[in-house]
Amino acid sequence: MEDFTSGLALLARWDVLAALLIGSVGGVVIGAIPGVGAAVAIAILLPATFSLDPLVGLTILLGIYGSSMYGGALPAILINTPGTAVNALTTYDGYPMTQRGEARRALALAYSASFFGGVFAILCLILLSPLLAMVAPHFGSREIFLAALLGIILVVLAHRGQVFAAGMLAGFGILLHTIGLEPVTYTRRFTFDQTWLAGGVDLIVVVLGLFALSQAFLLLADKDTTPHPQPVKGSMFGGMKELWGYRRVASVASGFGVLMGMIPGVGEFTAQFLSYTYAQKTSKTPEAFGEGSPEGLIASEAANNAVPGAAMIPLLALGIPGEALTAMMLSVFYVHNVIPGPQLFQKQMDFVYALYAAMLILNVIVIVFLLFSTNILTKVIQIPTRFLGLIILTLSFVGVYSLRNSVVDCAIASAFGILGLILKRLNLPLVPIILGMVLGGIMEAKLRTSMVRVKTPLDFVDRPIAALLVLMILMVIGLHIRTLIKEHRDRIAEMDHDHDIHTSQQG
Amino acid sequence: MIRAKTLQDLFKRYRRPGDLVFAVAFLVFSLFLAINLGDQAKWSSGRLLAQPAFWPHLAVWMMVGFGVLHLIGSLVSPKLAGRWVEVAFWVRSLEFAGWFLGYVLLVPRLGYLPSTLVFMTVLAFRLGYRRPVLLVGSAGVGLCIVLIFKTFLQVKVPGGQIYELLPDALRSFMLTNF
Numbered sequence: 068m069e070d071f072t073s074g075l076a077l078l079a080r081w082d083v084l085a086a087l088l089i090g091s092v093g094g095v096v097i098g099a100i101p102g103v104g105a106a107v108a109i110a111i112l113l114p115a116t117f118s119l120d121p122l123v124g125l126t127i128l129l130g131i132y133g134s135s136m137y138g139g140a141l142p143a144i145l146i147n148t149p150g151t152a153v154n155a156l157t158t159y160d161g162y163p164m165t166q167r168g169e170a171r172r173a174l175a176l177a178y179s180a181s182f183f184g185g186v187f188a189i190l191c192l193i194l195l196s197p198l199l200a201m202v203a204p205h206f207g208s209r210e211i212f213l214a215a216l217l218g219i220i221l222v223v224l225a226h227r228g229q230v231f232a233a234g235m236l237a238g239f240g241i242l243l244h245t246i247g248l249e250p251v252t253y254t255r256r257f258t259f260d261q262t263w264l265a266g267g268v269d270l271i272v273v274v275l276g277l278f279a280l281s282q283a284f285l286l287l288a289d290k291d292t293t294p295h296p297q298p299v300k301g302s303m304f305g306g307m308k309e310l311w312g313y314r315r316v317a318s319v320a321s322g323f324g325v326l327m328g329m330i331p332g333v334g335e336f337t338a339q340f341l342s343y344t345y346a347q348k349t350s351k352t353p354e355a356f357g358e359g360s361p362e363g364l365i366a367s368e369a370a371n372n373a374v375p376g377a378a379m380i381p382l383l384a385l386g387i388p389g390e391a392l393t394a395m396m397l398s399v400f401y402v403h404n405v406i407p408g409p410q411l412f413q414k415q416m417d418f419v420y421a422l423y424a425a426m427l428i429l430n431v432i433v434i435v436f437l438l439f440s441t442n443i444l445t446k447v448i449q450i451p452t453r454f455l456g457l458i459i460l461t462l463s464f465v466g467v468y469s470l471r472n473s474v475v476d477c478a479i480a481s482a483f484g485i486l487g488l489i490l491k492r493l494n495l496p497l498v499p500i501i502l503g504m505v506l507g508g509i510m511e512a513k514l515r516t517s518m519v520r521v522k523t524p525l526d527f528v529d530r531p532i533a534a535l536l537v538l539m540i541l542m543v544i545g546l547h548i549r550t551l552i553k554e555h556r557d558r559i560a561e562m563d564h565d566h567d568i569h570t571s572q573q574g
Numbered sequence: 575m576i577r578a579k580t581l582q583d584l585f586k587r588y589r590r591p592g593d594l595v596f597a598v599a600f601l602v603f604s605l606f607l608a609i610n611l612g613d614q615a616k617w618s619s620g621r622l623l624a625q626p627a628f629w630p631h632l633a634v635w636m637m638v639g640f641g642v643l644h645l646i647g648s649l650v651s652p653k654l655a656g657r658w659v660e661v662a663f664w665v666r667s668l669e670f671a672g673w674f675l676g677y678v679l680l681v682p683r684l685g686y687l688p689s690t691l692v693f694m695t696v697l698a699f700r701l702g703y704r705r706p707v708l709l710v711g712s713a714g715v716g717l718c719i720v721l722i723f724k725t726f727l728q729v730k731v732p733g734g735q736i737y738e739l740l741p742d743a744l745r746s747f748m749l750t751n752f
């Protein structure tokens with residue numbers, strides 16, 4: 068309790084509160100504009116936050132991360148285009164509701180479900196934190212190496228139907244991390260005697276290229292379009308009351324969000340899908356799903372908003388990011404010499420609680436903002452797509468160039484921008500590259516440290532958590548093989564699948 | 575629209591036109607790295623897993639192994655129409671990488687504010703926006719970006735060489751804020 072109150076005290080500063088306001092409102096606006104999304108915004112803002120106080124910088128980024136999905140529901144419901152990739156499932160029931168004249172009801176429910184999911188996740192984390200603080204110190208080098216390995220395996224296997232592509236891109240990410248002067252023995256790796264490669268490839272340059280520049284190139288090279296949502300009439304205040312009637316679905320969906328958010332490499336899509344399937348199976352009107360079912364909308368929105376809070380667990384407790392956005396945030400921690408991991412939970416618990424409290428407050432700010440500003444947002448999203456590309460391109464310059472004022476960095480980012488564009492057009496995942504880069508670095512450092520004590524392969528699993536992690540890795544691989552066999556048996560033709568939802572699974 | 579039926583179904587990704595071209599290019603790149611492995615990531619004495627060469631070798635062989643499987647997947651799948659149209663789209667996007675690099679080279683010479691105003695207006699014109707309100711609007715957005723990042727957040731963007739021609743007081747003001 069003492070840590071919690073001192074965490075709250077850390078937040079009681081005008082700059083932190085201003086960051087909360089800017090991050091949460093900015094996140095909603097960014098989320099509402101189709102074609103931007105939290106990943107693009109966080110990539111651009113990363114270098115700018117390096118000069119800020121760690122709590123201020125992280126609060127802005129957390130605000131964008133936590134609130135973009137609220138905003139993303141708006142175009143998903145009104146114009147059948149998800150604002151962010153994770154709102155794709157929201158279009159299934161949100162848009163049919165708009166078509167039958169229930170746009171206000173759909174939006175009110177989506178906002179309320181998002182708020183419920185977000186707050187549920189943070190309350191779970193606050194309650195879980197003492198337990199995490201007890202367990203985290205038992206994670207030594209071996210355990211962190213194994214957890215990172217599990218993360219890489221999961222991120223590859225989670226891209227079903229594209230496992231080979233995800234595997235080769237994860238390998239590419241690991242390779243990117245190894246380029247340059249190796250820090251322990253000072254060996255040059257893949258520098259080809261080029262001085263500009265000796266310093267290695269910066270994660271932020273890659274992130275900006277893959278997420279921001281690629282999106283700018285994509286919008287600029289494609290046809291110009293302008294979304295035209297209709298204004299929404301009536302008050303948004305009825306959503307919470309109606310949500311209460313669906314509290315079981317909202318609670319289970321949020322629970323899935325928390326569980327899936329905690330597992331590296333899995334995230335929003337699995338959480339949404341599990342909760343959507345659960346809601347449909349237990350509904351009295353399963354046939355209404357996909358035709359404008361409030362339960363489907365609630366399941367999707369409550370699950371995806373519960374993930375950001377939970378995704379902070381592996382990041383803060385073990386220093387292992389589970390997806391691209393937390394991987395980006397990890398660099399902010401490192402720049403400020405705040406090293407996430409077991410030590411953080413032991414020594415800076417107040418800082419952890421401050422982050423949780425900030426997330427709680429941002430959910431309140433966002434819901435209040437949305438209740439009054441939905442119609443303003445419908446005007447903001449009417450930006451022509453090519454013009455949006457121009458703005459992202461100009462903003463990307465600040466992100467890359469302000470790092471080291473290096474033209475080479477900008478050229479490398481451009482190359483990754485083209486690669487990102489090709490991957491997006493081919494519907495191949497970007498996340499394995501980023502996680503390969505970050506988790507590759509963690510795995511190399513931790514494996515080397517742990518080798519000092521490991522004499523035989525069995526020494527690797529002589530501690531309970533390490534043994535459990537190895538068991539989990541074997542189980543994940545075993546389950547994957549079992550599913551492949553089962554899928555092969557009940558083969559579904561490729562064209563029977565819904566392609567629309569896959570196209571939006573980027574970032 | 576047909577819905578996704580199972581969890582596995584949701585995560586399936588489908589081939590798009592141009593997949594084969596990318597698969598070949600990626601494998602060629604991976605093989606180039608594999609050929610250079612001996613020279614660029616040398617093994618030394620010591621335990622295998624703790625050697626600096628271990629991770630580059632693992633990464634490159636992952637790229638080659640999965641790359642071969644991905645290519646086989648593309649080869650055995652039915653051919654998709656529009657492969658070269660897609661490749662032409664990739665090539666077309668290079669133009670905007672060129673615009674970006676041009677902007678990068680312009681900033682240290684012309685200064686952040688003037689370069690941004692010129693870049694945004696000229697590129698908006700190139701994108702087909704002809705209405706004065708949009709051209710002025712793009713310059714206005716550029717001004718806002720400079721004010722937020724350089725003037726307010728003070729991100730590290732150097733002043734332009736052209737600022738040296740300004741009178742002392744104005745030069746210092748421009749160097750600090752724009």
